[in-house]
Amino acid sequence: MPLTLRAVDIIAKKRDGLELSTAEIEFFVQGYTDGRIPDYQAAAWCMAVLLRGMSAREVTDLTFAMARSGKVLDLREVAEWVMDKHSTGGVGDKTTLVVAPLVASAGVPVGKMSGRGLGYSGGTIDKLESIPGYQVGLSHAQFIRQLREHGIVVAAQSAELAPADGKFYALRDVTATVESIPLIASSIMSKKIAAGATGIVLDVKVGRGAFMKTLEAARELAQLMITIGEAAGRRMAAVLADMDQPLGQAVGNALEVHEAIRVLQGEGPSDVRDHCLTIGALMLVLAGRVAQLEEGRALLTRHLESGAAWRKFVAWITAQGGDAAVLEHPEQLPRAALVEVMPAPRAGYVAALDAQVIGQASVVLGAGREQKGDPIDPAVGIMLHKKVGDAVERGEPLLTLYANREERLAAAREMLRAAWRWSDTPPSPVPHIYEIIPAALRS
């Protein structure tokens, strides 16, 4: 081993498929973060990692090095078990809006930092910002104070946490090195570890509208993130959830807030409710609040039905500056000027409803962004009236488009025609949740 580490030797070692040492990974991450290693060396290294892979030990080292590149919060000063969750990104995924107050209403603190949407995947922070007054930018002191006082806080990802990840991610985005399970796992987990929660439930989406297109890839990513989290002393669980079709009916920021409100009020689409009960129950299990998944689901069901979850939601949003009157009167959320129903072109059963196409159409409407920093329109989006397996008569409403610009409405309408697949017979039902990891948590 050379006396002095050199970036080019570390790149060559990974290029040749060899395992990097802890010292080599730390040298590379620190060097890139502080600018001693230039972008072009990091880009070559990322491509070598993507094509050659990394052992679980290397990915863990990479994650820890990125987590340590900035401030690392320790939420144990608030409670021994503070819960977080992470979704790998989907369409219509409003889970955090429901799960965070639901779990907090059961006395388990939830401290979470979230991201903004990019491409066809929505972002929790964008959704929360469609509530007038809601503050996403909290200092670390504000974050911890609110967590202590209300047992719940959801803020935008702080730039002070895992700055190495921010730098690597921006580079990967322009060098075609995003699609690497080791790099994805370390990116997610470095932020989660730096954000300080002691229990983390991973909501790994799989299917057309997800980054992971196969169950195998989703399982590999989930297992790897669990390994990393446990190496960092976190309690970990993961759900592999379907994202062939969107979750629930609403796609678009204010529309999704409205749907989350309905679920918290004991209504709303059953798939959203069911998904949130499972994710929430796993958080209760990790926190030691309940022993079993089903016990957790039953407890949280009672909190939905008693109004406890709803009251916690109102308290949370109010504490972060949101206008509680809007929550009680969701018709006051931003509303689109143009509303158009798309009728079914034929009778039959919905065989598939492509979440990626729905997501892309919502971006065209203005609900998401093509490029980081693009403005978004909180009012626009899509409401799905039919989902996979539903029987439809010709001319029945399939979906409703909400738009503020005619040309965007027209473009989205065109795209959405390609989202539906039809069948003359009822399709066999598909599970919404494929797997829970570890398996022992399943029942």
Next chain:
Amino acid sequence: MPLTLRAVDIIAKKRDGLELSTAEIEFFVQGYTDGRIPDYQAAAWCMAVLLRGMSAREVTDLTFAMARSGKVLDLREVAEWVMDKHSTGGVGDKTTLVVAPLVASAGVPVGKMSGRGLGYSGGTIDKLESIPGYQVGLSHAQFIRQLREHGIVVAAQSAELAPADGKFYALRDVTATVESIPLIASSIMSKKIAAGATGIVLDVKVGRGAFMKTLEAARELAQLMITIGEAAGRRMAAVLADMDQPLGQAVGNALEVHEAIRVLQGEGPSDVRDHCLTIGALMLVLAGRVAQLEEGRALLTRHLESGAAWRKFVAWITAQGGDAAVLEHPEQLPRAALVEVMPAPRAGYVAALDAQVIGQASVVLGAGREQKGDPIDPAVGIMLHKKVGDAVERGEPLLTLYANREERLAAAREMLRAAWRWSDTPPSPVPHIYEIIPAALRS
């Protein structure tokens, strides 16, 4: 296919092992050369090419795009068949110094641009600069004028030719993407094509002191370069030559010039003479001057023995400003102050003589450079008195070191002990030339 090409999509396509189109390769090379595509995207692309490979068609497109990134000379204005040669780099490789005047003495014009040495591989331009007065920097007009008037010119690689290659090469050097046969082949051939010769003999070295460590890799590189050259309308041939041990006895700039002078005067080591006769004869075959390799060797042997090659050498060096008196009195070449003989530590047969170690020791003495731009000392180097297969008595001179600094002499002496391997019985002879491509040229 997208309406607008984007660098990130081209990187992703190669990352996924797909074949890039001609338009995509041209877009990438042009974009990188003019600065629209940044270093980090080019670095990720180079790593993807290294790990995923390229088809011969892609490599040809890449070569042509790099050749067209700058000025392209056309030497057909001087003669239909102007010859060039290229060595992939070795230790003690003074072939150009002998072959260029040898071939020119037979009436076949030789127009060549050469590089400087880097690492343990020497460079023809450094060797020529050890002749007082020799001018390596010629304008294109001067290059063509001398070729027309003297039938021979050897100048430093012009920065105006294949600037894309210069930019890619500097990037590959710091991103561990040098060791890629498609990238090596396109780098070499883009400069050769831009330099305008119509026939090119490739001297592909294989073994310890060569970039290509195996015959298979050397053959692949040679075949690929021949394919590219023929696609550009060039006549091509290649020699796969041994570089397990250095070529000849002299390693070091002035020492190698002296050895070349001895060969041109009909003396010198037989391996250098034989290698130069083969390379030169292939150039005569490509130029149509002779029909067969053996006919070419016989003709060139006569030119060595008649003094015609020597006279052409003196005329060439003089035309480029070199001091002809030094050629006649090579003891006037730069001489080292410290001369030390290394005796054999034992009796036996030389089983191996590691060209890479010899080359590295010559760099330590000051004959080569660790980094581009480092100064070199023309006087220093190594003379090998024993080569593989030679019988040696204990205490007999193995080699002589020529140095100008005591501490460098001491360091080189230590290194050189590791260069020799011994046998108690005569080792089986190894061929100096493994293959000639195409096979039809062999006899």
